[in-house]
Amino acid sequence: MGLTILVIGSGGREHAIAQKLIQSPKVKTVFCAKGNPGMKKDGIRLVDIAEDDHPNLIKFAKENGIDWTFIGPEIPLLNGIIDDFADAGLFAFGPLRNAAVIEGSKDFAKKIMKKYEIPTADHKTFSDFATARAYVIEKGAPIVIKADGVAAGKGVVVAKTVKEAIDALKELLEDHKFGVSGTKVVVEEFLVGEEFSLLAFVRNEEVYPMVIAQDHKCAYDNDLGPNTGGMGAYSPVPQISDELVKEALETIVKPTVQGMMTEGRAFTGILYTGLIATADGPKVIEFNARFGDPETQVVLQRLETDFAQIIDDLLKGNQPIIRWKQDGYSLGVVVAAEGYPNVYEKGSQLPDFSDFLTEQIYYAGVKQQGEQLVSDGGRIYLVQASGKSLAEAQEAVYRVLKKVDTKGTFYRNDIGVKGLK
Template identity: 45%
Template sequence: MKLLVIGSGGREHAIAWKLSKSNKVDEIYCAPGNGGTALEEKCINVNLNSIDEYLSFAKENKIDVTVVGPEAPLVEGIVDTFKKEGLKIFGPDKKGALLEGSKAFAKEFMKKYGVKTAEYETFTDFEKAKEYIRNCAYPVVVKADGLAAGKGVVICEEEADAQKALEDFMVKDVFNGSGKKIVIEEFLNGVEASILSITDGETIIPFISSKDHKQIYDGNKGPNTGGMGVIAPNPYCSDEVIKEFKENILEPTLKGIKNEAMDYIGVIFFGIMITEKGVYLLEYNVRMGDPETQAVLYLMESDLMDIIMGALNKDLANINIKWENKHSCCVVVASEGYPSSYKKGYPIEIEDNLESKVIAAGAKLEEGKLVTNGGRVLCVVAKGDSLDSAREKAYRDVEKVKFQGNYYRKDIGELINN
């Protein structure tokens, strides 16, 4: 089979790497890919950046299946465009992608189908939103309605914080229209978990759970990032938690997908909060998480291509996904200054004797050598029989990855209680 994988981050390198392990796959075109995919077996980077370009390439090169990594093309309707042309593509249609593309739509969907979630209000009027934050209980969560590259959610401890978030989102328009409509949501106190899953619109199969570490500094301090590291499985996702998640979140979500007639064949990612009052849904994503994908796929024993074909053929009910009985730890190595300003173009040195898998994110290939090209540069992913063992291997190998100003958290998987 010939595949097209759309995207350029760590998630897409992990997907391409995992798909390359399938004996059913001959070639994987990564559009545009990164320095890691350029070096991966069976993978070829192609400089494509728009739906029209992806479509033309897929037709001209007789691509068997296109796999969409990031959310933006899904929200723009790439799946609808490809299917009109009779091409196989893995991802939800434009209507299904609204579950991530609009926080307000997602919250209304949750409410309509009885998905357990936090109380909320939606606003398009700045003055009305300001009036609401004067009288609400704190802390409170302010969310930009549209896509904001994972940075459109602010936890506000007091009114001044909420006021700043409203001004940034609605007045200064820091997200170029995505924050003109906002959701103000009840704050839930507990432990977060990420549950990636796959659906064919009739069945949803959850993957193993994981735990992301969003904030830049050790001890969960500082501003949020796209994710500084992940462990899988999440130690807080007990059998009881998973049972409650399936009953109160997954099953009503599947009912909603069917009732709303979404053409949803792809990944649905559940961001959940485990609280003393039960398990709540924080948000949907309509693609694999980053860096959750890196940690989760590293433990998948099954052939990812078989699973994707099972979804495309609407046969997931007969698919059994196998996982290694191990733990994984993914540590992100970032550029100095991230998530604010940072410099690019520094040479990357990786020693040969790594036990872990190195996944490239913000890295490109220049004259045969990797150089930094983003905020989150690389992910070092290790596995072990215990979480401690996986962490020990990951941190041992992180020290063997070097570039000027490299930065990483030292406590991924350590602070599992918050």
């Protein structure tokens, strides 16, 4: 018979998730709501229901015999989609609303870290501009300003000067740039070190770590420009030792999962821990309650065992078998619309990638115009390649990008460079 699965979301992350699921011999059909037309190339079936329309998603799942649903983005999780599916008697993979708050409120996450002695940056939370401003002046720069709520990866300013920090506070607390997400801000110390992402499958107290990745948040080469949702990633990260990853698991990920259990907020789903390797050991930058984008597009390429079987086992109380490739590298580069993450144009024609057989294209902000795919978002697509070495994977991706027409778009030319040093 085979499983019939629904994936919720429409970006490159959901394309990678749905593609990995459809490759399983145990899977018959993968639907994606809303998905994007680029996914159809992989046999994924699109469903025209918005990701926040819980009643119609539940209705669709019931009417189409969906075995279980995988939630990609954070907003439905924060809105309690897992709770709603459970109330309807349906299996769905992700954290309940009261556990997803670890991503939904940076202030909540900091309180958990303080209570359970999980290493992170020194910080303070403010809802008043004047007191936040006084704190920034007292602490000096560089300093980090974060919107308390979710802001599509753009609610963080790493301020190099006090003026830049105060401008960011004003935008959030007085100009309400991110609406309710910015009614509170977390101001924290600037940490120095290499960043890396440690994702894990979690079921209550059980933690199954994935291979680590390194994301590139700034828009331009050499980590310049504004913060984005992520401009590229690679996995594994050679400059981060296995010992450091083990330390992060034991001192950060496992105590966090235990702490959530103790708080009555048991977490099941994908826990994303954004970390920085400081001189004092690994510290938390952020938690997400779901797969990262673009980490997913590179990390899932390194999974050897059946992804659909893993999720099925986690949902049904069985012990999952999870193995990762021990050799080789996976690297992906995001192509974004000129102007992203600020004002950008839509409607650029996408290149034809049919000549490239070993590289993967994961589509995100695209729509169909006749026979042609055109850009319809900030991050348009990601080109991913694998190689025996990091240099080989990197070279394969940039070879594709140099061959195709990327007019009206931009991408970083230095994804993976830190791992080559």
